[in-house]
Amino acid sequence: MALWIYNYLTREREQFEPLQEGYVGMYACGPTVYDHAHLGHAKTYVALDVMVRYLRHLEYDVRYVQNITDVGHLLDSGEDRIIRKARLERVEPMEVAATYERSYFEDMDALGVQRPNIAPRASGHIPEQIQVVETLLEKGYAYETEGGDVYFAVERVEDYGKLSGRDVEDLEAGARVDVRDEKRHPADFALWKHADPEHILRWPSPWGWGYPGWHVECTAMATRYLGETFDIHGGGVDNIFPHNECEIAQSEAATGEPFARYWVLTGSLTVDDVKMSKSLGNFVTIKDALETYSPEAIRFFILSSHYRKPVDYSREAMLGAERGVKRLHNTVRSLRQRKERAAPSGIVDRSEVDKLAPYSERFLEAMNDDFNTPRAIAALFDLNREVNELLNSGKSLGQATWKAIDDVYRELGGRVLGIIPDQLTDEVSGELVEGLMDIILGIRERYRRNKEWQEADALRDRLAKLGIVVDDRPEGPIWRRESGSG
RNA sequence: GGCGGCGUAGCCAAGUGGCAAGGCAGGACUCUGCAAAAGUCCCAUCCGCCGGUUCGAAUCCGGCCGCCGCCUCCA
Numbered sequence: 284m285a286l287w288i289y290n291y292l293t294r295e296r297e298q299f300e301p302l303q304e305g306y307v308g309m310y311a312c313g314p315t316v317y318d319h320a321h322l323g324h325a326k327t328y329v330a331l332d333v334m335v336r337y338l339r340h341l342e343y344d345v346r347y348v349q350n351i352t353d354v355g356h357l358l359d360s361g362e363d364r365i366i367r368k369a370r371l372e373r374v375e376p377m378e379v380a381a382t383y384e385r386s387y388f389e390d391m392d393a394l395g396v397q398r399p400n401i402a403p404r405a406s407g408h409i410p411e412q413i414q415v416v417e418t419l420l421e422k423g424y425a426y427e428t429e430g431g432d433v434y435f436a437v438e439r440v441e442d443y444g445k446l447s448g449r450d451v452e453d454l455e456a457g458a459r460v461d462v463r464d465e466k467r468h469p470a471d472f473a474l475w476k477h478a479d480p481e482h483i484l485r486w487p488s489p490w491g492w493g494y495p496g497w498h499v500e501c502t503a504m505a506t507r508y509l510g511e512t513f514d515i516h517g518g519g520v521d522n523i524f525p526h527n528e529c530e531i532a533q534s535e536a537a538t539g540e541p542f543a544r545y546w547v548l549t550g551s552l553t554v555d556d557v558k559m560s561k562s563l564g565n566f567v568t569i570k571d572a573l574e575t576y577s578p579e580a581i582r583f584f585i586l587s588s589h590y591r592k593p594v595d596y597s598r599e600a601m602l603g604a605e606r607g608v609k610r611l612h613n614t615v616r617s618l619r620q621r622k623e624r625a626a627p628s629g630i631v632d633r634s635e636v637d638k639l640a641p642y643s644e645r646f647l648e649a650m651n652d653d654f655n656t657p658r659a660i661a662a663l664f665d666l667n668r669e670v671n672e673l674l675n676s677g678k679s680l681g682q683a684t685w686k687a688i689d690d691v692y693r694e695l696g697g698r699v700l701g702i703i704p705d706q707l708t709d710e711v712s713g714e715l716v717e718g719l720m721d722i723i724l725g726i727r728e729r730y731r732r733n734k735e736w737q738e739a740d741a742l743r744d745r746l747a748k749l750g751i752v753v754d755d756r757p758e759g760p761i762w763r764r765e766s767g768s769g
Numbered sequence: 770g771g772c773g774g775c776g777u778a779g780c781c782a783a784g785u786g787g788c789a790a791g792g793c794a795g796g797a798c799u800c801u802g803c804a805a806a807a808g809u810c811c812c813a814u815c816c817g818c819c820g821g822u823u824c825g826a827a828u829c830c831g832g833c834c835g836c837c838g839c840c841u842c843c844a
Binding site: 591592 | 772779781783792794802803838839840841842
């Protein structure tokens, strides 16, 4: 089974073959850290996270690089986003960047998004960026203006627009042209911007004091950590133009080599069918979402649609996700409890475990088909039904057999999709709670044996008020903590 | 205006030539003191609309309608 990836560069599904056997270099455009991340960011980074996780499942050694933009990302007004925020909050620009970078990683950690191997900051790679600009000037792909700005000359590149399917001539017609600047072509983009002394975020360069343009950082950092040509470049589609296009143009012009080989772009998150974005104000921060929904539900919601498609955020959809993921968790919880209570046998009952193999295969087939997580999740649910039947069948299997089944969940639902934690929340209650619950349920069992239903039910109701749900199973009562709104 | 994409049940969502996956919600039943969990069954003769190609189309072609993204703020 081979992995196939839809490559935006060729607009075709292609069999994935890394540059170097067994090794994958992957880059993703990270956030500009001037505010808290919202669910739109979550969609992109959860989707990319699952790709990385799956590549690792396939035993590729993945180096995942995701930049942190802390300088150079300009507003329409020409003002740097970070600096603007710093001015509004009366703090150092780097304080803004540090604050929101921390916030970003807190959110990603909470969502189970694995950290990139390297998360380089733009401000920490100014010399590398200057080097790229110098190379481009030397090779004649860029020009310096009298004001001390350096621009990339789009017309010098034959295939400019190849990723987004854009034509330089069309751009001229529709471009929002800034009349004041000294660009030779409206689509030319800044590599280096001059900055006056009152500009608080600036560095010396061969062209005087200034700061790098937004796009250069990705070229500088991607090539530095992954090489001139690397395997996969990911990001949100909304950055396909101009950002990704500019990255390709300047990178390939500077190195003379192809840049990223496979481009994977994620569809946007929408609210009422309109893209969630800072500028529209229709965003929900990840922190806010986590107040209401579990991290697994948020991941489930994102992964239940294919990464290239847009996803519409709604309370209804989120509740559906919450319930769906809970269904998987319920089975896993029962499975693990059964494992704990089973006879410690080291022999795996192959006939039982082999029955589940087709579901794993379907899961992997789906993932191999351009990371088709919705289909993978469907396979997981079919597996779930099979496992529930087994749990209900009353068959007494040895510990090793239950463990083998649990391992399937841990690998596919846990390690690959990140929607099944290694420890469910109520599995980490600690000895004290475990002990107290044993006592309480023991008392309740005595009431039940004596058919004192009112007493038994009252106890169950009081526990429910504390968020503890008790299920009376034929093999004895089990309990779980119910959190969130699901 | 240019480029790209989408429209599948009440909701979410796979499927891209052979008689519509999966989840949520809903209904019936089984188990059960009750509840919960779980299981079984039911829940789109139909895939925006209209034509065409084909033995056969949600899937291909043409037209139409509606919606969205990008076109230098955006993951």
